[in-house]
Amino acid sequence: MIIRKSDEVSRSPVRRFPVPRNFGMDRQSRIGRGKTWPAPRGAKHVKAFDVYRYDPESGENPRIDRFRVDLDDCGSMVLDALFWIKDRVDSTLAFRRSCREGVCGSCAMNMDGTNWLACTRFISDLGDPARIYPLTSRSIIKDLVPDLTDAFAQYELIEPWLQTRSPEPETERLQSADERSRIDGYYECILCFCCTSACPSHWWNPRRFLGPAALLHAWRWLTDSRDEATEERLDALEDPFRLYRCHTILNCTRTCPKGLNPGKAIAEIKRKMLERRG
Amino acid sequence: MADESTRNGQPAAVSIAPVTRIRPRPLSPNIQLYRPQLTSVLSIANRITGVISSLGAVGLVAWLAAAASGEPAWSGFRNAVVSLPGQLVLAGFTYAFFLHLCAGIRHLVWDTVHGFELRMIYISGWAVVFASVLLTALAWAIGLLAIA
Amino acid sequence: MALIPLSLWFVASLIAHSRSSYGELIAWLKTPATVILMVLLLIASFHHTATGVRVIIEDYVHSSWRFAFVVSLQLVSLALAAAGILSVLKIAFTG
Structure with a gap:
């Protein structure tokens, strides 16, 4: 009954929600x-x-x-x-x-x-x-x-690259071991979109809610010690739909085939938003 | 395979055959297919019990209004509640309230970014299930003992 | 968050008064502490209802009805909270 890791297969006898197989489906989607x-x-x-x-x-x-x-x-x-x-x-x-x-x-x-x-x-x-x-x-x-076009468009929207304002250093931008460890559990995402596709909130608002995969990456850059665009990144997420459509259902964390924790990443973003507001 | 051009800022559709443009693509099933899990089931239960608790709050207003408008109205309300169907409805409200309360506390803990390991998600989830049943039983036991 | 102690207080009081007569109940409802807590409970519950159900509407309603639903929800919540508070005050000052 207690699931420890996301690779454990559910043994529960209930295999589907009690709705008809073609419940609420478009004409072209009925199976x-x-x-x-x-x-x-x-x-x-x-x-x-x-x-x-x-x-x-x-x-x-x-x-x-x-x-x-x-x-x-x-x-x-x-x-x-x-x-x-x-x-x-x-x-x-x-x-x-x-x-x-x-x-x-x-x-x-x-x-x-x-x-x-x-x-x-x-x-x-x-x-x-x-x-x-x-x-x-x-x-x-x-x-x-x-078709993963929308999924990758949402990934692109969080600007998944290092953004800096300080002058370029002579050598690499260094991180301490501790700073580096802060992106552990987030940088490993392979963008398979198992989580985003498993999120009921994303089912109902697929365009406006960014979904767990994109938000996990958002946190990966927010928590990177080398990134200097934290404020702008948070501004872009401060929206009732982009971030706050996450209702902590946690189907994402349950399903991640890499054992990552998108639900926790989103909670970190929400807390950071709250800290910023003071 | 992919058509690289974009039109009106719309991402280019991956066109395999012209037919795909005529016929809209199907959407793969979601709620009809996805396996119920403690995560999603508790989330929707929290939602449903929240709505039921809201109806309970409407009941609270009705009760207060009945009490305010004098003893006859209040007696009518009371008789409805102590009848068997009334008691069953009240029991339903009690359970809905406690489940929503326990799930709400779980959400408050999550807001502090604690308890997100999958094992803890399941432990706290089952704790919510058992605590809500237990609290409902406790409330009714005390209530019925008080009568006796 | 204030709703947690307030609602627990209410459930406990309800159990305590499950056998009370009308007179006993009114006497309890007239005490200043009860009046204050009951008014706070009504405000907190209907505020929570309004925000919670609003999120549900935003999740599931995608047509132009969304705005109408949200506005009517807030009006109904406000009206119910007001009706509850008026009843409490009526009991407290007349009854």
């Missing part, structure tokens, strides 16, 4: 039934995967296809299963991936109801059928590929 692909012949260990499909060229609504994966012929991670499906069953399945070891953040998606990286989630941790969806509450380009 229909897809096709069921045949099970591999002669396979001994088979697991069903229900995968969200959307083909922009078909003119049809998204659908759920059921694949059956031969676990003896496939690696142990969800990303391996997706590759297996793409190689053996349906080559049109689209998903992003790159490093396959939790470093790049490309394969972020929703598996059994929570956002995580497909390359670091064990197939054995998912139910049968495993439910594979794109990141939650995103405009979908194709299948498991979400």
